[in-house]
Amino acid sequence: MADDRVKLPDDDGNGHSPVAVKPAPAHKPPQPHPAPPSIDVPEIEGSDEEVAHRIEEIPADEGAAVLESLSPEKAADVAEYLDPDTAGRILTEMTPEAAGAVVSDMEAAEASMVLAAMDPDDAVDVLEHVNEKLHDEIVREMDPEDAEDVLALEKYPPDTAGGIMNEHMRLLLVRHTRIFRAALVTLGVLLIPLWGVVYVEGWNWDWHGFAVAGAFVFSAALTYELVVKGMSNKAYRFAMGLAVATALVLSWVNFVLAVDVSLANFMYFGVVVVGLAGAAIARLRARGMALALAGMAIAQILVPFIALVFWKTRVAPGAAVPVIGLNGVFIVLFAISALLFRRAARMDAMPGCTRRHLRR
Numbered sequence: 177m178a179d180d181r182v183k184l185p186d187d188d189g190n191g192h193s194p195v196a197v198k199p200a201p202a203h204k205p206p207q208p209h210p211a212p213p214s215i216d217v218p219e220i221e222g223s224d225e226e227v228a229h230r231i232e233e234i235p236a237d238e239g240a241a242v243l244e245s246l247s248p249e250k251a252a253d254v255a256e257y258l259d260p261d262t263a264g265r266i267l268t269e270m271t272p273e274a275a276g277a278v279v280s281d282m283e284a285a286e287a288s289m290v291l292a293a294m295d296p297d298d299a300v301d302v303l304e305h306v307n308e309k310l311h312d313e314i315v316r317e318m319d320p321e322d323a324e325d326v327l328a329l330e331k332y333p334p335d336t337a338g339g340i341m342n343e344h345m346r347l348l349l350v351r352h353t354r355i356f357r358a359a360l361v362t363l364g365v366l367l368i369p370l371w372g373v374v375y376v377e378g379w380n381w382d383w384h385g386f387a388v389a390g391a392f393v394f395s396a397a398l399t400y401e402l403v404v405k406g407m408s409n410k411a412y413r414f415a416m417g418l419a420v421a422t423a424l425v426l427s428w429v430n431f432v433l434a435v436d437v438s439l440a441n442f443m444y445f446g447v448v449v450v451g452l453a454g455a456a457i458a459r460l461r462a463r464g465m466a467l468a469l470a471g472m473a474i475a476q477i478l479v480p481f482i483a484l485v486f487w488k489t490r491v492a493p494g495a496a497v498p499v500i501g502l503n504g505v506f507i508v509l510f511a512i513s514a515l516l517f518r519r520a521a522r523m524d525a526m527p528g529c530t531r532r533h534l535r536r
Contacts, residue, residue, distance in 0.1 A: 224250075228257030231266070240269035243278060252281035255290070259409065264293030267302060276305025284310060288317035293405075296325040303330075325353075354401035361397040362390050389428070396424040403460060409523055412462055415516030419469055422509040423448050426476075440483045447475045447506075462521035469514035476507045 222230070231239040231254070243251040243266060255263045255278060267275040267290060279287045279302055291299040291314065303311050303326065315323050366386060372379035400420045404413045427448055434441035451472045458464020480503055 224253045225257045227254050232258065232262055236262075236265040237269045239266040244270055244274050248277040248281050251278045255282065256286065260286075260289035261293045261409075263290045267291075268294050268298050272301040273305050275302045279303075279314075280306050280310060284313035285317045288314045288322075291326075292318055292322040296322070296329055299326055300329045354405065355398065358394055358397035358401050362394040365393045366390055388431075392424060392428050392431075396420050409462070409520050411516050411523060412520035415462075415465070415469075415513045415520060418509060418516065419451070419465075419472075419513040422506060422513065423451060423472075426506055443479050443483055444476075447472050447479065450475045462517050466514045466517035466521060469510050469517060473507050473510040473514065476503060476510060479503075 227242070231242055234242075239262075243254065246254065255266075258266070267278065270278070279290070282290070287310075291302060294302070303314065306314070315326060318326065366389060369379070369381055369386065369389060373381050400417055404416055426444055430441040430444040451468055454468025454471050455465060458468055480499065
């Protein structure tokens with residue numbers, strides 16, 4: 177192997193032992209950093225309403241790119257045809273400056289609903305880029321709870337000592353309020369069996385029963401809180417609450433009956449699975465949720481027949497009527513929820529729906 181060392185003479189030219197010097201590495205020009213991936217702005221043409229309908233069919237980040245490519249006035253006109261929740265998701269994907277420009281061209285009542293659909297800290301970022309007069313009008317139009325969250329985050333400017341020290345705690349409290357609510361609902365519901373254990377003879381729950389019941393209730397309450405977060409459509413909120421409560425009672429009743437009476441009752445969990453699958457396919461949109469709840473009602477009708485015909489379940493004399501009656505109650509509740517979701521979908525489809533949401 178060739179020796180890469182270079183022999184250098186000393187200062188007096190007499191030559192001494194060679195000094196090993198490694199040649200300097202070849203200079204490599206700096207490699208340019210790859211450019212961040214850009215979002216292709218979909219080409220959408222048509223009236224404001226047509227653009228809004230197309231935006232609802234694409235991901236929120238692409239919808240944000242479309243609005244950012246428009247003038248603030250045009251973007252605000254398009255946003256009027258979006259339901260507040262869709263508009264909130266899109267504004268969250270935009271830069272606060274761009275989102276603030278769009279909000280500045282909206283009516284305060286409409287803007288308050290859109291911002292209420294966003295996380296409070298994102299809403300605060302947007303409100304920093306609107307003028308003070310509009311800011312105050314928007315906060316006044318908000319629900320008291322949403323306004324309180326926004327004002328709590330705005331209490332200390334982020335660059336002050338108080339803001340730096342309290343930012344994480346305030347965000348923690350605001351963002352986890354729904355978890356606290358779900359926990360409080362769970363504790364409140366568990367007081368009922370606790371009262372039964374203490375005062376009702378034969379009600380002998382151990383800690384396992386409380387743990388399972390608490391898991392059922394907390395899951396349902398948290399699901400409702402997360403789904404309707406910032407939702408201004410009252411029909412949607414009521415429909416989701418009814419659907420979640422009905423599914424909770426159905427699951428709990430049949431869980432107990434499956435453990436104590438017959439494993440055939442586990443078939444009713446298929447009704448809940450139908451609802452979850454439908455909600456996932458619908459992406460929680462009102463129109464799709466109406467179909468999902470209709471599917472749950474149909475599944476509720478089919479389960480007893482499947483149990484009798486295929487499972488060969490034996491029903492004691494006189495027990496068929498209560499079973500059919502209770503089954504009918506669940507069918508009616510799921511059907512009512514489907515109708516409410518259908519009403520919510522019609523409200524969202526109306527032009528300028530944010531104003532209509534406010535009036536209702």
